[in-house]
Amino acid sequence: MENLIRLSFLLGVIGPSGGTVLLVGLPNVVNSPENQPSGTSVFTFSVNSTSSLSSGFPYIINSSPLTKAFKISSTPTDYKVLTTGSPVLDFETTQNSFDLQIFVQDELGDTDLQILTVLLTNVNEPPVFLDNLADQVVMLYISEGSSIGAIYQIKASDPEDSTNTLTFSLTPASAPFNVSPIGAISSTKIFDYESDPHSYSLVVEVKDPKGLSVNGTLIISITNLNDETPYFTTTTTTYPIPEEQRPGTIVANVTAQDPDGVGFINTLLYRINTPTEYFTINQLTGVIQISMTIDREAVPFRLHPNIILEIEVRDSPSGGHSSTTVITFIVQDMNDNPPVCSEYAFSKSVPETEITGTLIIDLNNFCKDIDVESPNNVFNFSGLAGLGSSERFQLIPAGSGKIVLTGNLDFEDPNNLAVGNEYSLTVVVQDVAPPYYTNNIYVYVKTIPVNEFPPVFSSPSFVFNVSELSPPGTKIGQLYATDKDFPFIGITYSIVTGGSTLGSTDIFWIDPSTGNLQLANYADYETTPKYVFTVQAEDSGSLVSTASVTVNILEANDEEPICLPNSYALSVPVDQAIGTNIQGFRLTCTDRDSGPRSFRYFINSGNINNHFAFSPDSGSNISSLVLARPFDYSGGSDTTWDYSLRVYITDDNLLSATARSIGVIQTGTVTLNIHAYIPGLTTLRTTTTPAVTYVLRTANVYSASGWYVPFVITLGCLLLLGLLGYLTYILAKYIRCRPSPKPDTQQLIETPEKKKIKHDVFWESTKINTVFDGEAQDPVTGHIYEYNSKSGARRWKDTKQPIAAEQTSPHVAVTPSGPTPRATPTKREKTPSNPVKADEIALRPVTSNRLQTPGQASPKVESANEGSANRSPSPRTPPKVS
CATH class of the missing domain: 2.60.40.60 (Cadherins)
Incomplete structure (x- = not known):
């Protein structure tokens, strides 16, 4: 609108041939091919001016139809009308003619306005892409493993005539793709991300029937899927590890790779499938560490030092694929144990006659090193020291542990006596490998004396x-x-x-x-x-x-004379002549240590009035019995008719006085029985055959081997006496005579009125060791008394005397339905070990109904304490007497 207003203003001030500024070459009509790129020069003109142009001039103030497809660019000498490329002027789709109003103004205010008419000319154009290939590289993604088939449809058209048939092609031709006549691009294989290229760059070419073509770039990327199993890249499967490693020590690092990992976010997880307490694995890195100290000498590693682990690697996050590998750890033996001996002190006894070269002890039989492998389990012995270690004992061969006798141990050699006949040796057992563990062994060699010499x-x-x-x-x-x-x-x-x-x-x-x-x-x-x-x-x-x-x-005179006959009976007439042999009797004596002339005969006893004598009485081993003195029975001098003579025969008649003084005299005995008779009164014929009597002497000799007989007899008697004494004591202790009960002299209970039925009341006295554990007040006297809660025994508290029967009688009441009960002690008990005192006797009434007539009530005996319970309260109510 601003341009229109400005155009109207200019039209109002610009007239033909006005001013001093002039657009040279304008107005004009030019032809421009269609679809020119931006910056293509359409027309060149110049400006004549007497002064400098105003800033920004000249420029296109208007176009018919309105378009921004053109612009003015200045050069040092002239001005050019250029295409802007936006919009692209296409003969088939846009206006074919454009009127461009070019306006210029100088600093003096002079202006000029001219028209440039641009006519589009039709050009035979190549096909054009109707999709993204028209202005960019198209990116396609195919998942690996996808089936063969169409992956893209090319959209293109011929600008000259949309009905023209176009030709499609792909470059390079070796790529596993093809294009159909209608522009459908298809894959010719199933792609594997791990083995095939990850992307393909295709140039798509489209030609029209006149041979003009257009190219587009198509990049096909193969996307990775988790369809591969990870595999281990670690080539080492055997790891030697020393024993006794600290927990946490890294011993191996297994690595794996997932073929899907390139260009694909993936994490591999490791774990140990084999149950083990000795190793752990980092699940993210595959680092294997010691988790428990391994002792090579322990079971099972002593015999089987290999630890086999199965390691598994699994991909993630899908976790659908895994693989395993087996690695082996070989536990290496270290010298971590000193030599161990079953004993460290040995005592050996060696005879003193043992020859040199004798093996005293082989310490190898008692020592071992539990380390498994050599040289860790190899040890030797050295450092033999101690008394006699150099002169009499050595390790042969050196280091072998065999202590060999190299000197003599003769006890009779005064230079060879060890202290206490014992040699104290010290041997060092030592590893041959670092760190050279050592232990001391003590060997005590005791020399045994040998009986070499006879007495x-x-x-x-x-x-x-x-x-x-x-x-x-x-x-x-x-x-x-x-x-x-x-x-x-x-x-x-x-x-x-x-x-x-x-x-x-x-x-x-x-x-x-x-x-x-x-x-x-x-x-x-x-x-x-x-x-x-x-x-x-x-x-x-x-x-x-x-x-x-x-x-x-x-020789000594130690034999008695032996005379024959030893005993004899004779008879002699009272008128026997003196000096004559009596009945021809003779003694014949022998003595083994005395000669025939050494005998002496004398009558020791029985020779009343000395009627008899021996002739000769000495100097001969044969002597006769003669009548030495006549009998005098008529005169009364003799009264004995039977004589028993005890005859002694000694062998001392030839011994010296010195011999007699020391008592070396032996005596034999003979007994003669002589009967005196009066001839003519009886006829006596001696028919007695001389008898020989052997006298046996028995010597009672003590035998030392029989000492135990009197000892055993004496000991048995003492034990028997002790047993009898103990039985007597037991009988005396438990069998005692029970005294007869004495009748009571006082009536304890008032005599009730006599009735037909007699009720006998007996008092049972019990002797006990009384403990008075309660107190109460007597309701009659008002005095305080003590009582035993179990037996009922009572005594006055002040005097410590038992309550008399007359004082206790009010406490016992008997219903007047029967005759007066008579208190008769019928039973007495006492403890043998505890004497019963007078104040420890409790009377307990016992009612007998043996005379009760059926239908009659028994007399009622109750304690007075029951009736006076309300009147005489006590800390502890005494027991009832029933």
């Missing part, structure tokens, strides 16, 4: 003398032997042969510890005057030596 007697033979009168236990002498073995343990002496009399027990006994030789029995010179026997000395190792012992038995 040796101080003399090969010993001679001793002993009197045959010496009693058992007499020391004869001592045998002594020595033993070169060290330490000296002891020698045992024994008699091995001889030392006894044929048919009797051993005569000699030797102390096994001291070698003292003693008599064990009486020796008999007459039986064996000399003993030759062998004594043995034996050490603790059963080595023995012997010595010959000769014991000479010194």
Whole structure:
């Protein structure tokens, strides 16, 4: 509208040939081809002016028809009418003629207005795209895996004639696409994003029948789908890891790739499918870490050090595809354990005679290193130290742990005695691999003495003398032997042969510890005057030596005379002549240690009035009994007719006075029974055969082996006496005589009126240990008394005396329906261990209905406390007496 107004104004002031400014070349008519691009020159003109042009002039002030398809552009010399390209002037669709009014004005105000007519000329144009190909690159997207088929329809037309048939083509021809005659573009294959190109750039060409063409660009992109399984890119499947790694230590990093990942937002997730407590995996990065310390020496890694894990990778977010791989961790052994020994202190006993080169102990049998692999489990022994370590003990070979004896251990060598006969050795067991763990082992070698030497007697033979009168236990002498073995343990002496009399027990006994030789029995010179026997000395190792012992038995007068006959009966007439042999009797005596002339005879007893004597009375081993004094029965001097003579025969008549003084006199006895008779009164013929009487003497010898017999008998008697005493005590404690009850002298209950039915009331007395746990006031006297809540016993509180019967009788009431009850104590109880006191007797009435007639009521006995309960309150109501 502004331009129209301005045009009207100008038309009003501009006239023909007005002013000093002039548009040269205008008015004019020009031809311009259709569809010229922007900036195409349509017409060139110039301006003549005497002054400078006003700013912005010349310009097109109007057009017919109105259009903005033209503009004026200035150059240093002239002006050009150019196409603007908007709109595009098309012969077929727009006006074919345009009148452009060009106006110019100088600074003086002079103006000029001319018309330029532009005539459009028809040009044979190529086809045009009717879709986006006309002005841009068209982007198409095809999902991988899509089926073969049409993907795009080209829309084009021939501007000259829309009915013309156009020809379509694609470049490059090798692309897996084709175009149909009607412009339909189709794919010729199923695309795989992972193996095919991800995009194709196609040039679409459209030709008209005259050969003119138009090109458009079509870019086809293949879109990725999650149709591929991820795969592991890690090529390492075996990982050696040291044992004892800290939790959190990274031991592996598995990686994977998803073929769908290129150009496709995707996340891979990792996890361990194998159950394990030793490893964890980062699900986003695939980093595998230690989660628990692994001990190579523990089960199962000691035998099976490989840990096999199945690792799974899965794509995300769809999560529809996964794959697995197996990796193996080989747990490597480290020297993390020192050598371990079952014992660290050993005690070995070695005989002193052990030869050099003897193996004392092999420590390898007791030590081990639980590390699995070499050299971690290899160790050696070194540092043998201690008493005797260099002179007598060594590790052979070095480091082997075999302690070998290299010196002597002879106890008899004074330079070879260890403290307490024991050598203390120290050995170091050490790893051969870093960090060289060590432990100390202590070996105590105790030297055992060996019985190398037998005992040796101080003399090969010993001679001793002993009197045959010496009693058992007499020391004869001592045998002594020595033993070169060290330490000296002891020698045992024994008699091995001889030392006894044929048919009797051993005569000699030797102390096994001291070698003292003693008599064990009486020796008999007459039986064996000399003993030759062998004594043995034996050490603790059963080595023995012997010595010959000769014991000479010194003769002594130790035998009694033995006379025959030992007992005899004789008869003698009263008129026997003096000095004559009585009935031809003779004694014949023998003595093994006395000669025939050593006997002496005398009558010790029974020789009344000395009628009898022996002739000879000494100096002979045969003597006769003679009448030494006549009988005098008629004169009364003799009254005894039977004589019993006790005859002693001694062997001392040849011994010296010194011998007699020491009592070495032996005596034999003979008994003679003599009967005196008067010849002619009786005929007495002696027919008695001399009898021999053997006197046996028994010696009661104590046997030390039977000491336990009197001990056991004595102990049994003491135990029996103790048992009898205990039973007597029990009987005396629990069996006591019960005293007879005494009748009561006072009537406790008033006598009721007599009736037909008699009711006997008995009082049962119970002796108890009373504890008075309550107090009450007597309703009659008003005094305070104490009572036992269980037994009913009472006593006055002030005097601590029991309540008398007459004072307690008001507390017991009997209904007057029966005769007067009689209180009779029928039962008494007491505890044996607790004496009963007078104030601990409670009377408890007992009612007997044995005389009650059926239908009659029993007498009622009640406590007075029941009737006086309201009148005499107490802290604790005493029990009722029923």
